[in-house]
Amino acid sequence: MSKLFAPRVSVEQVEEGTELAPKFDAHGLMPAVTTDAETGELLMHGYMNAEALEKTITTGEAHYYSRSRQALWHKGATSGLVQKVRELMIDDDQDCIWLKVDVQGGASCHVGYRSCFYRRVEEDGKLEFTETSKVFDPVEVYGDAPNPTKL
Amino acid sequence: MSKLFAPRVSVEQVEEGTELAPKFDAHGLMPAVTTDAETGELLMHGYMNAEALEKTITTGEAHYYSRSRQALWHKGATSGLVQKVRELMIDDDQDCIWLKVDVQGGASCHVGYRSCFYRRVEEDGKLEFTETSKVFDPVEVYGDAPNPTKL
Numbered sequence: 001m002s003k004l005f006a007p008r009v010s011v012e013q014v015e016e017g018t019e020l021a022p023k024f025d026a027h028g029l030m031p032a033v034t035t036d037a038e039t040g041e042l043l044m045h046g047y048m049n050a051e052a053l054e055k056t057i058t059t060g061e062a063h064y065y066s067r068s069r070q071a072l073w074h075k076g077a078t079s080g081l082v083q084k085v086r087e088l089m090i091d092d093d094q095d096c097i098w099l100k101v102d103v104q105g106g107a108s109c110h111v112g113y114r115s116c117f118y119r120r121v122e123e124d125g126k127l128e129f130t131e132t133s134k135v136f137d138p139v140e141v142y143g144d145a146p147n148p149t150k151l
Numbered sequence: 152m153s154k155l156f157a158p159r160v161s162v163e164q165v166e167e168g169t170e171l172a173p174k175f176d177a178h179g180l181m182p183a184v185t186t187d188a189e190t191g192e193l194l195m196h197g198y199m200n201a202e203a204l205e206k207t208i209t210t211g212e213a214h215y216y217s218r219s220r221q222a223l224w225h226k227g228a229t230s231g232l233v234q235k236v237r238e239l240m241i242d243d244d245q246d247c248i249w250l251k252v253d254v255q256g257g258a259s260c261h262v263g264y265r266s267c268f269y270r271r272v273e274e275d276g277k278l279e280f281t282e283t284s285k286v287f288d289p290v291e292v293y294g295d296a297p298n299p300t301k302l
Contacts, residue, residue, distance in 0.1 A: 004276030040191020093300035125155030149244035
């Protein structure tokens with residue numbers, strides 16, 4: 001375990017303490033929520049393992065664990081769209097991380113939109129686009145890399 | 152399956168279409184990220200099953216699936232702190248939901264803070280409180296209900 005992490009000894013320590021005592025799930029992961037530090041917009045939802053959390057803390061750049069590639073994922077290593085962490089928050093029971101980031105290039109979504117969340121769910125279940133143009137062309141950036149979206 | 156949900160037939164439909172074609176994981180769940188519609192602050196991270204998603208859409212109040220209680224969870228049913236959904240967004244591959252909500256009472260965290268994310272992770276791994284006072288007393292609100300935080 002990372003030297004940055006304390007063992008979990010009590011609910012009080014976890015909820016009201018100042019020690020980082022993260023809890024990873026059965027797969028060694030915790031969800032990571034990433035928002036734009038300027039706008040508050042939700043950019044993406046990913047996962048971190050212990051290594052990704054430690055590297056995010058020590059480098060100040062967002063690292064995730066890619067479940068599809070089963071590997072540490074330094075966000076932006078392929079696209080150049082690195083996420084600089086301005087603030088890193090942890091939740092009450094320390095099993096979820098919130099990253100407030102500055103994104104170089106202004107895009108976080110593999111489809112080319114600024115945010116992964118570019119559609120609103122209406123009351124009838126139809127989706128309404130809230131972003132109308134892409135920030136980049138995914139074919140130019142990712143070439144023929146496999147699309148992470150699975151049916 | 153809910154009548155609101157379309158079957159997933161292609162990556163293009165899922166990423167660029169206007170049909171709600173959600174993907175739930177092996178446990179029938181998808182992560183749900185909830186932010187304060189006014190401040191953009193991250194309030195909580197939870198999960199929805201198909202029923203929770205449908206009820207959230209049709210009622211306009213946030214419903215989750217409680218993994219600890221293994222039951223549909225109408226947020227606020229116990230505490231009174233109902234979350235009114237102002238906007239509901241779905242991500243590119245439709246396996247994650249973002250709720251922008253108005254919270255009655257202004258608190259979302261079972262510990263009593265406004266947000267579940269009341270501590271910042273510093274570079275040395277220490278936690279710094281960013282909320283200094285609680286919005287409510289959890290003992291008053293929840294009595295002796297079991298604490299959801301697990302070690």
